[in-house]
Amino acid sequence: MIDILQNVGYGFQVAIQPLNLMYCFVGVLIGTLVGVLPGLGPAAAIALLLPTTFKVTPVSATIMLAGIYYGAMYGGSTTSILVNIPGEAASVVTCLDGYQMALKGRAGPALGIAAFGSFIAGTFAVIALTFVGPFLSNIALAFGPPEYFSLMIVGITVLTYLSSGSMIKALIMAGVGLILSGAGMDTISGKYRFTFNIQSLLDGVGVVPVAMGLFGISEVLLNLETEIKRDILAARVKNLFPTLKDWAVSIGSIIRGSILGFFLGILPGGGAVIASFASYAIEKKISKHPEEFGKGAIQGVAGPESANNAGAGSSFIPLLTLGIPANPVMAILLGALMIHGLQPGPLLMKSAPDLFWGTIVSMYIGNGMLLVLNLPLIPIWVKVLKIPYYLLYPLILLFCMIGAYSLENSVAHITMMLIFGILGFLMKKFGYEGAPMILALVLGQKLETSFRRSLIMSQGDFSIFVTRPISLGFLITAALLLIVPIITQRKKLSALKEG
Amino acid sequence: MNKADRGSGLFWFIFSVFISYESHKLGLGTLHQPGPGFLFFWIGIVTAILSLIVIAMSLRKRSPEDAREPAFGRRNVTKIVLVLISLFLYALFMEQVGFLIVTLLLFIFLLGVIEKKGWRFAVLLSLAVTALSYTVFEVALQSQLPKGLLEFLRF
Numbered sequence: 001m002i003d004i005l006q007n008v009g010y011g012f013q014v015a016i017q018p019l020n021l022m023y024c025f026v027g028v029l030i031g032t033l034v035g036v037l038p039g040l041g042p043a044a045a046i047a048l049l050l051p052t053t054f055k056v057t058p059v060s061a062t063i064m065l066a067g068i069y070y071g072a073m074y075g076g077s078t079t080s081i082l083v084n085i086p087g088e089a090a091s092v093v094t095c096l097d098g099y100q101m102a103l104k105g106r107a108g109p110a111l112g113i114a115a116f117g118s119f120i121a122g123t124f125a126v127i128a129l130t131f132v133g134p135f136l137s138n139i140a141l142a143f144g145p146p147e148y149f150s151l152m153i154v155g156i157t158v159l160t161y162l163s164s165g166s167m168i169k170a171l172i173m174a175g176v177g178l179i180l181s182g183a184g185m186d187t188i189s190g191k192y193r194f195t196f197n198i199q200s201l202l203d204g205v206g207v208v209p210v211a212m213g214l215f216g217i218s219e220v221l222l223n224l225e226t227e228i229k230r231d232i233l234a235a236r237v238k239n240l241f242p243t244l245k246d247w248a249v250s251i252g253s254i255i256r257g258s259i260l261g262f263f264l265g266i267l268p269g270g271g272a273v274i275a276s277f278a279s280y281a282i283e284k285k286i287s288k289h290p291e292e293f294g295k296g297a298i299q300g301v302a303g304p305e306s307a308n309n310a311g312a313g314s315s316f317i318p319l320l321t322l323g324i325p326a327n328p329v330m331a332i333l334l335g336a337l338m339i340h341g342l343q344p345g346p347l348l349m350k351s352a353p354d355l356f357w358g359t360i361v362s363m364y365i366g367n368g369m370l371l372v373l374n375l376p377l378i379p380i381w382v383k384v385l386k387i388p389y390y391l392l393y394p395l396i397l398l399f400c401m402i403g404a405y406s407l408e409n410s411v412a413h414i415t416m417m418l419i420f421g422i423l424g425f426l427m428k429k430f431g432y433e434g435a436p437m438i439l440a441l442v443l444g445q446k447l448e449t450s451f452r453r454s455l456i457m458s459q460g461d462f463s464i465f466v467t468r469p470i471s472l473g474f475l476i477t478a479a480l481l482l483i484v485p486i487i488t489q490r491k492k493l494s495a496l497k498e499g
Numbered sequence: 500m501n502k503a504d505r506g507s508g509l510f511w512f513i514f515s516v517f518i519s520y521e522s523h524k525l526g527l528g529t530l531h532q533p534g535p536g537f538l539f540f541w542i543g544i545v546t547a548i549l550s551l552i553v554i555a556m557s558l559r560k561r562s563p564e565d566a567r568e569p570a571f572g573r574r575n576v577t578k579i580v581l582v583l584i585s586l587f588l589y590a591l592f593m594e595q596v597g598f599l600i601v602t603l604l605l606f607i608f609l610l611g612v613i614e615k616k617g618w619r620f621a622v623l624l625s626l627a628v629t630a631l632s633y634t635v636f637e638v639a640l641q642s643q644l645p646k647g648l649l650e651f652l653r654f
Contacts, residue, residue, distance in 0.1 A: 172550055406636070
C-alpha cells in the first residue's frame with residue numbers, strides 16, 4: 001500500500017513537469033477534437049500523430065498519445081448528442097437517447113451528465129489501474145512462453161467473438177493479420193519471409209501505416225461514397241449542469257457503467273466500444289421504465305458514456321502490465337512504445353517506472369483537464385462540426401500522408417498506407433472488420449516467438465500448452481469462445497443495440 | 500451472405516493457399532525445432548478452410564438480402580478512383596518535386612477539380628493550407644519533409 005502511494009507520488013513528480021503537463025493538455029485537446037470529428041477515430045489519430053512525438057521523450061509521447069485516446073471518449077459524446085452522428089465508435093449508443101434529449105431541448109443536461117459521468121468513470125478506472133496494475137504485473141512475471149502464447153490466442157479470439165459482423169470473417173482477418181506479421185526477417189532463423197523481393201517489405205509490414213490505411217484512408221473513401229449529411233442543432237446549448245433530479249436518476253447508471261466498463265476494458269479484445277453497448281443493454285434491462293429508452297432517457301447517456309471512459313482507462317492495464325494490447329488503439333500504442341525503444345510487459349514497471357507511473361498519474365490530471373475543457377468549449381466544438389466535409393477530408397488525407405512519410409522519411413510507408421486504405425475500404429464493403437487484423441499484426445511476432453520457444457522448451461511436445469494450468473485456462477476460454485457461437489446463436493453487437 | 504461473399508471468400512482462399520505454399524518452401528522444420536514457415540503454413544491452411552466456409556455459406560443460403568443494393572454506388576466510384584490516383588501521384592512525386600509543390604497541387608486538384616469549388620477559392624485555400632501545414636510540420640515539429648525542386652532555396 002505504502003509502496004503504491006510512493007509510486008503515485010513519484011508519478012505526480014513526473015506528470016506535473018511543465019513539459020509533460022503541456023503534452024497531456026495537447027493530447028486531451030486533440031483527443032476531444034478527434035472525438036468530435038466524425039470520420040477520424042482515435043486509432044487513426046494516434047497513428048498519424050505518432051511521428052510528431054519522435055523528438056520528445058517516451059514519457060511525454062505516451063502521455064500525449066494516451067490523452068488522445070481517453071480524450072476522444074469525451075469528445076465523441078458531443079457529436080452523438082448534438083448531431084446524432086457518433087464521433088467515434090464508442091459513442092454510437094449515446095446517439096440513441098442523447099440526440100432525443102437534445103431534440104427535447106435538454107442538450108445541456110445530456111452533455112453535462114456525459115462529461116461528469118465520463119469524469120467519474122475515468123477517475124475510477126485510473127484509481128483501479130493504480131492498484132490492479134502492480135498486482136497483475138507480479139502475476140505476469142511468472143508467465144513463460146506457453147502462457148503468453150495462450151493469452152494472445154485468447155485476446156485475438158475475444159476480439160473476433162465480439163466483432164459486429166460474421167465471426168468467421170473476423171477469424172479470417174485475424175489469420176491475415178498474423179500472416180502479415182510474418183513478413184520481413186524471421187527473428188529466430190534470420191531468414192527473410194514473404195518479401196517477394198520488394199524492398200519495403202524487408203523490414204516487415206508496419207503497424208502504423210496499416211492502421212492509418214485501415215482506419216484513416218478507408219474511412220475517408222467510405223464517406224466520399226456516401227456523402228455525410230448533417231443536421232446540426234441550431235438551438236443554443238444551455239443549462240449544462242444536470243439538475244439534482246437528473247443526478248438522482250443517473251448516479252446509479254454512472255456507477256454501474258464505471259464498474260462494467262472497467263472489467264470489459266481489462267479483457268483482451270474488449271474495450272470502450274463493447275463497454276458502452278453492454279452498459280446500455282443493462283441500463284435498459286434494469287430500468288423501471290424501459291419504454292423511455294430511445295426517447296431521451298438520461299440513464300441511456302450516463303451509463304454508456306461512463307462505461308466507455310472506464311473501459312478506455314482500464315484497457316491500458318493489459319498493455320502496461322502484460323505487453324498485450326486489448327484493442328486496436330492499444331495495439332498502435334504498443335507499436336508506438338516499441339518505436340520509442342520500450343518493451344511493454346511485466347518488467348516495464350521496473351525498467352521504466354517514470355513512464356508507467358507518469359502516464360497513469362497524467363491520466364488523473366488529464367481527466368480533470370477534460371472536465372474543465374469540455375463543458376465551456378462545447379460552443380467551439382459545435383463550430384468545428386460545421387467545417388464542411390469537402391474541406392475536412394483533404395485535410396485528413398494530408399495529415400495521413402505527412403504522418404506516414406514522417407515515420408521513416410520514406411514514401412514506401414505512404415504507398416503501404418494507401419494500399420491498406422483501399423483494402424480497408426473493400427473489407428468494409430464486404431463485411432470484414434479491420435480490428436482483428438491490426439491486433440493480430442501487432443501480436444504476431446510475439447505470438448510466433450512464444451510458440452516456437454514453447455516448443456523448443458518442451459522439445460516438440462505440444463502438450464506443454466495444456467499441462468501448465470494458466471495456459472490451459474486461457475486455451476479453454478478461447479475454445480469456449482469459438483464453440484459457443486456454433487451451439488447458440490451468437491449475440492451480435494448490432495442485436496444488443498436494438499434489444 | 501451473397502455474391503460478394505463468394506468473391507471475397509475466393510480471394511482469401513487463394514491468398515491463404517499461396518501463403519501456405521510459400522511457407523512450405525521456407526521450410527517447416529521439425530516439431531522439435533519449428534522452422535520459419537511452420538506457423539504460417541498452418542495459419543494459411545486454417546484461413547483457407549475458413550474462407551471455404553464463407554463461400555459454402557454464400558452458396559447455401561440465398562437470403563432476400565441478395566437483392567439489396569449493389570456493393571458499389573456507381574455515382575461516386577469515379578470520385579474515389581480520382582482521389583486515390585491523386586494520392587498515389589502525390590506519393591510518387593513527393594520526393595522529387597517537394598512537399599510544398601505537390602501539396603499545393605493536390606489541394607487545388609481536390610478542391611477545384613473534384614469538389615468544383617471555384618478556382619479562386621481553391622487556389623487561395625490551397626495556398627493557405629500548404630503554408631499552414633508547412634509551418635506546423637516542418638517549422639514547428641521538424642518533420643523533414645522533402646524539399647525537392649525547391650532545394651536551392653535553402654529555407
